[in-house]
Amino acid sequence: MKDPIQKAMKDAYKEGTFSQTKKIETLQKVQRKQRTVWSFSLTVLTTCCVMLLLFFLVKDSPQITQTVSSKSRASIEHIYMERWQQFSAVVASDFEKQARIQYLSTSDWSLQQATLGEKDGRILAELLQHMTFIVGDASTQVIFPEITTFEQLTEQAPTLIKKLEKAYGARNVSKLGESQLPNMEIFYMDFWQIIGTLALYSAIMYFLYSNWRKKRNYYFAAFQVVVLLFMLYSFVKPPLMVVATDEEELLEQSLNSYKDFMGEWTDVSEAEIVKIEKYGNQLVVLIDAGDGICILSNFFYIKERRGYLRQSTIWGRDDVLKIPSSVAVYEGDSAGNIFALPANHNIERIEIENVVTKETVSLNISKNKEGVYYLAIPVNMQGDDGQFTIHYYDRQGNLLEDN
Amino acid sequence: MEQHDELLQQAMDAYGDYLVQLIYTYVHNWQTAEDLTQETFIRYYRSLSKFRHEASVKTYLYRIAINVTHDYLMSWKYKKVIVSELFQKWLKTAHTPELEVLYKDEQQELIYAIENLPTKYKDVIVLFHFAEFSLEESSEILKIPVNTVKTRLRRARQMLGQMLEEGELYERPHSKGNEGRL
Numbered sequence: 001m002k003d004p005i006q007k008a009m010k011d012a013y014k015e016g017t018f019s020q021t022k023k024i025e026t027l028q029k030v031q032r033k034q035r036t037v038w039s040f041s042l043t044v045l046t047t048c049c050v051m052l053l054l055f056f057l058v059k060d061s062p063q064i065t066q067t068v069s070s071k072s073r074a075s076i077e078h079i080y081m082e083r084w085q086q087f088s089a090v091v092a093s094d095f096e097k098q099a100r101i102q103y104l105s106t107s108d109w110s111l112q113q114a115t116l117g118e119k120d121g122r123i124l125a126e127l128l129q130h131m132t133f134i135v136g137d138a139s140t141q142v143i144f145p146e147i148t149t150f151e152q153l154t155e156q157a158p159t160l161i162k163k164l165e166k167a168y169g170a171r172n173v174s175k176l177g178e179s180q181l182p183n184m185e186i187f188y189m190d191f192w193q194i195i196g197t198l199a200l201y202s203a204i205m206y207f208l209y210s211n212w213r214k215k216r217n218y219y220f221a222a223f224q225v226v227v228l229l230f231m232l233y234s235f236v237k238p239p240l241m242v243v244a245t246d247e248e249e250l251l252e253q254s255l256n257s258y259k260d261f262m263g264e265w266t267d268v269s270e271a272e273i274v275k276i277e278k279y280g281n282q283l284v285v286l287i288d289a290g291d292g293i294c295i296l297s298n299f300f301y302i303k304e305r306r307g308y309l310r311q312s313t314i315w316g317r318d319d320v321l322k323i324p325s326s327v328a329v330y331e332g333d334s335a336g337n338i339f340a341l342p343a344n345h346n347i348e349r350i351e352i353e354n355v356v357t358k359e360t361v362s363l364n365i366s367k368n369k370e371g372v373y374y375l376a377i378p379v380n381m382q383g384d385d386g387q388f389t390i391h392y393y394d395r396q397g398n399l400l401e402d403n
Numbered sequence: 404m405e406q407h408d409e410l411l412q413q414a415m416d417a418y419g420d421y422l423v424q425l426i427y428t429y430v431h432n433w434q435t436a437e438d439l440t441q442e443t444f445i446r447y448y449r450s451l452s453k454f455r456h457e458a459s460v461k462t463y464l465y466r467i468a469i470n471v472t473h474d475y476l477m478s479w480k481y482k483k484v485i486v487s488e489l490f491q492k493w494l495k496t497a498h499t500p501e502l503e504v505l506y507k508d509e510q511q512e513l514i515y516a517i518e519n520l521p522t523k524y525k526d527v528i529v530l531f532h533f534a535e536f537s538l539e540e541s542s543e544i545l546k547i548p549v550n551t552v553k554t555r556l557r558r559a560r561q562m563l564g565q566m567l568e569e570g571e572l573y574e575r576p577h578s579k580g581n582e583g584r585l
Binding site for chain 2: 003004005006007008009010011012013014015016017018019022023025026027029030031
């Protein structure tokens with residue numbers, strides 16, 4: 001052996017052997033690893049299947065939704081009253097076990113989904129939940145009023161709910177339409193958005209990991225950890241778009257906008273909603289802020305966020321507050337305008353006139369109460385230049401103001 | 404699968420000892436060298452279905468072994484061992500009469516110098532001299548150009564020469580495993 005390096009190394013390392021025990025252990029390990037890969041793949045596959053299944057379960061069943069929405073209002077009212085009578089029977093039986101079981105064997109889900117008009121629907125759905133809760137746990141006695149008609153039920157529902165909340169506590173009852181999901185971005189993404197984001201992030205992670213494996217640079221590893229944390233944060237961060245899901249939030253958002261402009265010192269403790277009107281997917285809220293000030297806000301429904309997003313808020317002590325809206329709500333309208341009139345206003349008629357063609361469209365206001373009104377400009381009145389003037393007339397027919 | 408088991412058995416019989424010795428030059432611990440050799444064979448087994456025999460089994464195995472060793476040397480586990488050993492050595496006296504006697508053996512000095520070479524120079528030395536690969540084969544295993552292999556080999560030999568001449572080894576006792584060779 002001429003090579004001194006080779007000779008030195010072979011002499012020095014001759015005792016180094018790969019033992020028989022290690023060879024047997026290696027064979028056992030590779031066979032075990034083979035099984036691990038299989039079980040891992042199976043786990044991943046099963047998890048994906050379960051996730052898909054959950055996704056389809058969580059989504060509304062179109063069949064059931066259709067059944068509910070196809071029912072007429074009269075039919076829904078009838079079903080609600082039937083349910084109330086069943087409940088009354090349970091109360092009359094002094095919460096007898098068999099009667100309770102029979103009541104609880106019927107699901108309230110479809111009734112809770114029925115939309116009877118935004119406010120009524122929510123209140124009745126909440127009442128239904130209370131009723132189920134009481135029948136399930138009849139440990140406290142509450143006196144229930146005699147209700148024979150649907151109108152009575154609707155009218156008495158808020159009082160009844162308050163009474164029941166006092167007796168049982170409201171912690172177990174969630175209101176239909178309330179935001180029940182954690183305030184994290186991931187819960188507001190749709191399915192494909194989640195899949196797309198995950199795929200993108202996985203690709204970035206793979207790219208970073210493979211780069212790190214090549215370079216083994218710890219600064220790079222730290223960078224990778226930062227990217228990972230950022231990606232996780234993007235999933236769990238509170239959504240940027242804040243939507244309102246109930247009256248309280250509608251009020252809060254409108255008042256926040258008002259206070260942002262007027263200053264934090266502005267007292268709005270007495271403010272209350274006096275009118276909510278819905279035009280298409282637009283919700284208009286009129287608030288009495290006290291001291292003769294009215295606040296008018298309009299919100300648009302955002303399907304993906306399951307709530308209403310505030311578009312604009314105006315306020316004043318004027319006889320009329322107006323939100324010009326370029327969005328036509330109904331077919332045949334080219335543009336719509338929303339007017340809010342405070343209590344004791346002096347306006348009886350609002351008229352929109354095309355400056356060029358002199359064509360007009362008007363709205364008669366019969367009551368001297370606060371209210372929200374929608375007055376659209378029809379497509380055939382739009383004209384080429386589309387310049388309009390708005391006239392307001394009092395009860396005597398006098399022109400009050402041009403706008 | 405049985406065929407793969409058979410191939411693995413053959414590879415372990417033919418190259419197991421060589422790989423343990425090769426890896427030892429990097430990790431200076433027989434137990435770790437054996438563990439990393441095992442990892443090499445596991446990776447070899449897993450890639451058998453992709454192995455197209457364009458390279459020889461020996462070349463293929465040595466390439467995996469070099470990669471496994473490099474991965475280990477870059478790992479936190481290895482760095483932790485190094486730190487704890489350095490600390491232990493700092494507590495003890497580096498120069499012992501026994502060590503000095505042993506270093507006087509020229510062959511041992513050479514081995515010690517090789518083990519203390521930077522990894523990229525050690526790669527070419529062990530592949531070319533110990534594993535008897537040609538320049539081209541070494542270049543293929545390390546995935547670097549042949550000229551780079553040549554340059555590194557020349558530089559490695561120069562470094563070995565310098566280290567032996569200057570007796571630098573006495574100033575730089577390397578980190579050894581628990582069951583070191585000396």
